[in-house]
Amino acid sequence: xxxxxxxxVGERLxxxxxxxxxxxSLSLRLxxxxxxxxxxxxxxxxxxxxxxxxxxxxxxxxREGPALxxxxxxxxxxxxxxxxxxxxxxxxxxxxxELVVRAPMTGVVLEVLVRPGDQVAQRDSLLVIQAMKMNNxxxxxxxxxxxxxxxxxxxxxxxxxxxxxxxLGAEETNGAA
Amino acid sequence: MxxxxxxxxxxKVLIANRGEIALRVVRACRDxxxxxxxxxxxxxxxxxxxxxxxxxxxxxxxxxxQSYLNVERLLDVARRAGxxxxxPGYGFLSENAAFARACRDQGxxxxxxxxxxxxxxxxxxxxxxxxxxxxxxxIPGTTEPVHNAEEAxxxxxxxxxxxxIKASAGGGGxxxxxxxxxxxxxxxxxxxxQESLSAFGDDAFYVEKxxxxxxxxxxxxxxxxxxxVATVGERECxxxxxxxxxxxxxxxxxxxxxxxxxxRAAARKVVEVSGYTNxxxxxxxxxxxxxxxxxxxxARLQVEHPVTExxxxxxxxxxxxRIAGGEPLGYGDxxxxxxxxxxxxRVAAEDPYNQFLPSTGMVHHYREPAGPGIRIESGxxxxxxxxxxxxxxxxxxxxxxxxxxxxxxxxxRALAEFRLVGLQTNVPFHTGMLQDARFIAGDFHTDxxxxxxxxxxxxxxxxADIAALAAAAYLHDSGTWAQREPSRExxxxxxxxxxxxxxxxxxxxxxxxRRS
Numbered sequence: 001x002x003x004x005x006x007x008x009v010g011e012r013l014x015x016x017x018x019x020x021x022x023x024x025s026l027s028l029r030l031x032x033x034x035x036x037x038x039x040x041x042x043x044x045x046x047x048x049x050x051x052x053x054x055x056x057x058x059x060x061x062x063r064e065g066p067a068l069x070x071x072x073x074x075x076x077x078x079x080x081x082x083x084x085x086x087x088x089x090x091x092x093x094x095x096x097x098e099l100v101v102r103a104p105m106t107g108v109v110l111e112v113l114v115r116p117g118d119q120v121a122q123r124d125s126l127l128v129i130q131a132m133k134m135n136n137x138x139x140x141x142x143x144x145x146x147x148x149x150x151x152x153x154x155x156x157x158x159x160x161x162x163x164x165x166x167x168l169g170a171e172e173t174n175g176a177a
Numbered sequence: 178m179x180x181x182x183x184x185x186x187x188x189k190v191l192i193a194n195r196g197e198i199a200l201r202v203v204r205a206c207r208d209x210x211x212x213x214x215x216x217x218x219x220x221x222x223x224x225x226x227x228x229x230x231x232x233x234x235x236x237x238x239x240x241x242x243q244s245y246l247n248v249e250r251l252l253d254v255a256r257r258a259g260x261x262x263x264x265p266g267y268g269f270l271s272e273n274a275a276f277a278r279a280c281r282d283q284g285x286x287x288x289x290x291x292x293x294x295x296x297x298x299x300x301x302x303x304x305x306x307x308x309x310x311x312x313x314x315x316i317p318g319t320t321e322p323v324h325n326a327e328e329a330x331x332x333x334x335x336x337x338x339x340x341x342i343k344a345s346a347g348g349g350g351x352x353x354x355x356x357x358x359x360x361x362x363x364x365x366x367x368x369x370x371q372e373s374l375s376a377f378g379d380d381a382f383y384v385e386k387x388x389x390x391x392x393x394x395x396x397x398x399x400x401x402x403x404x405x406v407a408t409v410g411e412r413e414c415x416x417x418x419x420x421x422x423x424x425x426x427x428x429x430x431x432x433x434x435x436x437x438x439x440x441r442a443a444a445r446k447v448v449e450v451s452g453y454t455n456x457x458x459x460x461x462x463x464x465x466x467x468x469x470x471x472x473x474x475x476a477r478l479q480v481e482h483p484v485t486e487x488x489x490x491x492x493x494x495x496x497x498x499r500i501a502g503g504e505p506l507g508y509g510d511x512x513x514x515x516x517x518x519x520x521x522x523r524v525a526a527e528d529p530y531n532q533f534l535p536s537t538g539m540v541h542h543y544r545e546p547a548g549p550g551i552r553i554e555s556g557x558x559x560x561x562x563x564x565x566x567x568x569x570x571x572x573x574x575x576x577x578x579x580x581x582x583x584x585x586x587x588x589x590r591a592l593a594e595f596r597l598v599g600l601q602t603n604v605p606f607h608t609g610m611l612q613d614a615r616f617i618a619g620d621f622h623t624d625x626x627x628x629x630x631x632x633x634x635x636x637x638x639x640x641a642d643i644a645a646l647a648a649a650a651y652l653h654d655s656g657t658w659a660q661r662e663p664s665r666e667x668x669x670x671x672x673x674x675x676x677x678x679x680x681x682x683x684x685x686x687x688x689x690x691r692r693s
Contacts, residue, residue, distance in 0.1 A: 009644050016649035037646050
């Protein structure tokens with residue numbers, strides 16, 4: 001089975017491997033370490049009890065658009081699910097409606113398909129990154145306006161580098177800047 | 178204790194405070210059939226002290242100087258609401274003689290001592306001067322301000338080093354210098370004077386013997402306006418950090434009946450000398466096992482008053498209001514008996530793993546401990562913003578047990594049940610201290626937390642790893658756990674009832690679990 005999930009947790013990309021699934025009890029491998037994990041919702045709210053390696057911790061999990069927000073103790077993370085091969089990328093920062101699209105892999109920018117001010121719909125192509133001799137289309141994770149393009153053609157980007165910024169939401173009809 | 182039979186003289190009281198202590202006074206008012214008037218800054222509109230009071234008034238922005246310290250606004254609200262008295266709580270205006278005077282000038286009863294008494298006992302030096310020549314033992318040193326290094330050197334030689342140079346006008350640890358030997362004296366005086374001059378505009382200081390190690394033990398007193406005084410036992414407050422108390426208990430593990438009797442007699446003397454009325458605390462240092470010396474008078478209800486209430490079966494907040502309304506206290510020392518042991522942990526928004534730095538943010542999820550022997554005093558609510566504007570104290574967990582060990586175990590239970598998501602709290606400190614061998618033995622002093630105790634670092638994966646694993650579990654099968662059927666069979670057990678099953682039996686990979 002060994003299903004794998006690539007998650008962007010805050011600024012970091014994390015790969016979690018499902019090594020064993022038995023009902024609600026999961027064996028998850030993170031950074032080469034196996035963990036016993038069970039997640040139980042408490043009531044109907046956003047509160048969950050995570051039993052991790054036989055230690056229970058309370059976690060708040062809320063959906064925020066395409067992302068999840070997790071709060072543990074005083075710390076808060078935005079988590080997005082990513083499929084690196086498909087070139088699909090979701091949000092890592094939703095503060096003030098700004099979404100930074102980051103490079104899912106290290107490679108070279110082959111094409112930039114949008115400019116600042118362009119309206120994009122969800123799944124519109126934004127740019128193409130060549131990596132491992134494959135052209136990867138980077139698509140818009142949500143509808144909005146491109147406010148900044150941080151890379152140019154032939155530029156080498158590392159995994160996690162910001163590519164461009166999208167101001168989320170549909171175009172405003174009154175034409176205000 | 179005849180409060181319940183007679184009509185309470187006060188009908189409406191304004192509470193010039195916020196958080197758990199304001200709620201405490203709201204409750205006392207309700208117990209007495211007194212109408213309570215809450216005030217709130219703009220960030221506190223949804224706070225329990227506002228929602229549970231009979232009336233509430235906005236008094237300004239979050240900054241305390243413009244709201245909870247705004248005397249004009251408070252007096253104006255009291256007039257508009259028709260309150261006859263103002264309860265100041267602790268902190269803010271509680272020990273401000275000018276405020277007590279302003280209340281009196283407006284025909285309002287200030288729930289506390291008179292402004293004259295507050296002046297007399299206001300600073301440590303004032304109270305030393307007032308008590309000089311009485312049988313109340315003072316820390317060796319001067320009772321009048323010292324103005325030059327020669328005079329200070331003479332005093333220090335007489336009482337012996339180490340000594341403390343303390344600014345007369347000092348407070349909050351400012352203008353205090355430790356001096357180990359004569360050579361260090363001149364420099365320490367210059368430093369203390371400079372600090373005091375810039376902070377308080379006054380460079381007078383006094384010299385006091387530095388006693389070490391010491392325990393901080395205080396006596397609760399309460400006195401009415403008819404000359405009745407009760408001394409309600411001691412509180413042990415030596416578990417502190419930077420002069421901020423963290424854990425208090427009643428009684429003190431080191432106070433014998435004989436020492437308690439001597440300390441109560443001294444506290445009674447302090448009340449008599451200062452003409453003290455209402456609830457107050459006589460703070461003392463205990464050293465060399467059974468010696469004590471007066472430290473200062475706290476002219477207010479203390480944060481830690483509930484431990485005294487639980488052991489001595491009194492209601493100090495209710496008594497404050499009764500006395501302020503002119504009622505006689507109704508009990509004396511001979512009517513009071515101690516029963517069992519009480520402890521209080523001050524849960525604050527501070528990171529015990531990072532030098533107790535304050536943590537700000539939002540209370541996303543809060544659930545209080547409960548069960549036998551637990552009393553919670555808290556102003557927290559779900560969705561509450563915790564800002565830098567106010568004290569980091571969030572919740573007081575107070576427990577009672579038949580003896581110290583039962584109280585300690587109940588406190589550990591309460592700490593284990595305490596749930597707060599969204600802020601870092603000092604709960605891990607409390608849990609560590611409650612299991613510390615020296616704490617269990619009652620063998621500690623005021624420097625123990627800073628100089629000897631060390632908190633074990635947290636074990637287990639770091640929180641970023643926990644977040645990744647929790648998110649993966651949440652996304653497992655691309656469904657949320659909310660959509661699952663909560664009641665299911667496994668190993669012949671109904672797992673839906675896990676919360677009711679005994680701790681430790683919940684199966685994760687059939688290996689049980691424990692709380693980190």
